[in-house]
Amino acid sequence: MIDLHAFPTPNSIKVPILLEELGVPYTYHPVNVRAGEQKTPEHLAMNPNGKVPVIIDSDGPGGAPITIVESAAIMIYLAEKHGRFLPIDPVARVRCLEWLMFQAAGLGPMFGQAGYFLKLAPEKIPAAIERFHTEARRNMRVLDGRLAEAEWLAGDHISIADMATFGWIWRRGFADVDFSEAPNVERWFNAMSARPGGARAVALFSV
Numbered sequence: 001m002i003d004l005h006a007f008p009t010p011n012s013i014k015v016p017i018l019l020e021e022l023g024v025p026y027t028y029h030p031v032n033v034r035a036g037e038q039k040t041p042e043h044l045a046m047n048p049n050g051k052v053p054v055i056i057d058s059d060g061p062g063g064a065p066i067t068i069v070e071s072a073a074i075m076i077y078l079a080e081k082h083g084r085f086l087p088i089d090p091v092a093r094v095r096c097l098e099w100l101m102f103q104a105a106g107l108g109p110m111f112g113q114a115g116y117f118l119k120l121a122p123e124k125i126p127a128a129i130e131r132f133h134t135e136a137r138r139n140m141r142v143l144d145g146r147l148a149e150a151e152w153l154a155g156d157h158i159s160i161a162d163m164a165t166f167g168w169i170w171r172r173g174f175a176d177v178d179f180s181e182a183p184n185v186e187r188w189f190n191a192m193s194a195r196p197g198g199a200r201a202v203a204l205f206s207v
């Protein structure tokens with residue numbers, strides 16, 4: 001059994017998409033990040049970085065419980081444990097890991113910072129808005145280029161790279177990014193949304 005501590009956020013939704021695709025049972029524990037619940041002592045004991053998502057797998061390595069933070073690490077752990085969605089073929093595997101890292105270190109942070117400076121910052125800082133919004137849109141075009149040449153990010157088959165990338169494309173409005181320069185991302189997003197994992201994870205986070 002997996003305990004999922006999360007909230008309807010771009011980084012959180014990756015995990016229920018994968019759990020649904022794997023058919024692994026889990027219990028969702030909402031952590032209201034708008035109310036600061038990610039900074040409580042109980043949450044910090046699980047994740048000293050004070051963020052979501054976190055999972056606890058009661059059946060971890062050697063049968064012992066394990067707590068895991070950082071969404072990309074969670075995705076790799078679950079994919080390896082269940083032997084799905086992290087390709088074995090060396091080329092597809094390296095493509096999967098490339099796009100997983102692109103999301104975690106590039107597209108995700110740029111969308112997050114663009115949204116912060118556009119929507120939440122107490123003062124409007126034009127240089128910061130210009131920097132991060134431009135970068136978010138550029139990352140979207142890079143993603144579009146990959147999806148123009150391949151059906152899925154790792155190649156012919158869906159992988160954890162697609163599931164990880166879905167969250168910020170789902171929440172693209174926060175960063176003021178759309179599909180106008182990214183028709184291939186739109187095709188891919190619609191395909192992801194129509195799959196059981198995408199549809200059920202979105203429904204979970206819509207209540």
Ligand SMILES: N[C@@H](CCC(=O)N[C@@H](CS)C(=O)NCC(=O)O)C(=O)O
Pocket residue numbers: 009010011012033038050051052053069070071072104
């Ligand atoms: N690198 C982390 C980022 C996690 C993250 O930024 N989570 C956000 C929600 S998408 C959060 O917890 N925000 C609340 C906060 O920063 O206090 C991961 O991929 O898990």
